[in-house]
Structure formats: C-alpha cells, structure tokens
C-alpha cells in the first residue's frame with residue numbers, strides 16, 4: 028500500500044513554502060515529520076488531507092491517481108490536527124457517535140470501539156457526557172484521537188499529537204501507536220516532541236526551506252543510535268557558522 032505525492036508545490040502570497048516535493052509513503056511506515064517553526068509541516072499535511080489547495084501536485088493512493096475530492100483517500104484517513112477541532116457544542120459521546128455515523132459503523136462495532144478507546148484514554152468519570160467546549164486541552168486531544176481512530180484508518184495523520192497531553196496520556200498514545208502500526212497502515216506524525224517521536228518513528232522526514240532536507244530510516248538519521256534525534260536534527264538544520272559559542276558567559 029503506497030501513498031505517492033508528486034511535485035507538490037504551495038506558496039502563500041508569492042512566498043514558496045513547499046517546492047516540488049516528491050514523496051512515497053508505504054504501509055508500515057511511521058513517519059516523523061520534523062522541521063523548524065514555519066518550515067511548512069502543517070501546510071504539507073493540510074495539502075495532503077485536502078484542507079488547503081496546493082498550487083500544483085499529484086497524489087496517488089494504492090496505485091490510483093486521486094483527482095477531484097480525493098474520496099478514496101479521505102475515507103481511510105484518520106486526522107488529529109488543531110485545524111480540525113472537534114465540534115465544541117457536542118458532548119464527547121455525541122462527537123464519537125457523529126464520527127461513527129460519518130464512517131457508517133454499525134451500532135455494535137461503534138459501541139465496542141468507542142468504549143475500548145475511551146476506557147483506554149480517559150479516567151475522568153462522566154467525561155463523555157460533558158460538552159467538548161468544557162474540555163481541557165489534553166481532553167480535546169484525546170477525544171480527537173479516539174474519534175480519528177474509530178474507523179481504523181489506514182492513513183493516520185497526526186499534527187502535534189503530544190502537545191497538551193500529560194505524561195501518562197503521552198505514554199498511552201505512544202503505546203497505542205506502536206500497537207496500531209501495521210504493514211497496511213501509514214502513520215504520519217508532525218511533532219516537535221522529538222524524544223516521543225523517537226519511540227514510534229521508523230522513518231524521518233525533515234522539511235526545511237521549501238525542500239526535503241532528509242528522508243530516511245530513523246536509524247540512519249541517528250547514525251545507528253549514536254546520536255539522539257534532536258542532536259541529529261540540530262546538525263542538519265543549523266549550520267556550524269550559526270552555532271554561537273557564548274565565550275563571554
């Protein structure tokens with residue numbers, strides 16, 4: 028199973044953010060998408076999920092070109108992103124039900140999956156009866172994730188999934204994603220939480236100055252574990268000439 032992106036370009040008001048990106052994601056890949064603030068990670072993900080229109084680019088999923096509304100991909104997408112927040116007027120239970128209906132899950136399947144997911148991620152009694160407008164940041168992240176996974180998507184897109192989660196919830200999410208990874212699923216995670224990414228990513232993708240600066244195995248990025256991921260990223264993105272020594276301190 029492959030998701031292929033060809034010659035993806037996006038600019039805002041004449042300023043190029045993504046310049047002719049070519050990428051192939053394969054089933055089994057857990058891709059850690061890294062890059063400095065403003066390097067285009069969210070823009071890239073939003074182009075991929077059709078939330079914003081790229082200037083140009085082609086998308087192929089399982090060998091077929093995606094045109095128009097890209098429905099074959101959208102049906103199997105699970106997305107957690109601040110740009111698509113859960114409906115605040117809904118209770119957690121309503122929101123899960125809503126997503127279950129969108130994905131046409133039968134009642135028994137919906138009940139089983141939503142109960143298992145919410146039992147795993149939530150402790151607070153009655154949380155599903157609360158309106159999402161009354162949820163904390165971490166609770167919103169967790170309900171968004173539960174809703175995104177209900178239909179067992181084969182392409183999971185997570186934009187900063189760890190931000191706002193407490194350390195317990197982070198461990199739960201990491202363990203869930205490690206279990207979720209399979210040969211017929213792609214997981215793409217944009218995150219600045221490098222130590223967490225290190226635990227799940229099999230492949231690292233670094234965006235910088237409109238281009239892919241690195242695309243390869245996590246082991247190659249960290250030089251077989253001799254470097255931590257943040258060290259490797261720093262060396263790629265910060266030229267030696269810019270590494271200030273502060274010899275006056």
Ligand SMILES: Nc1ncnc2c1ncn2[C@@H]1O[C@H](COP(=O)(O)OP(=O)(O)OP(=O)(O)O)[C@@H](O)[C@H]1O
Pocket residue numbers: 039040044062063064065066067068069070071
């Ligand atoms: N709607 C928009 N209009 C104009 N420029 C935009 C818009 N959205 C993003 N940009 C610009 O595109 C560039 C990439 O932004 P993007 O949000 O994709 O970066 P990012 O890598 O996700 O950043 P961060 O790590 O800070 O979340 C930035 O220069 C940003 O200012």
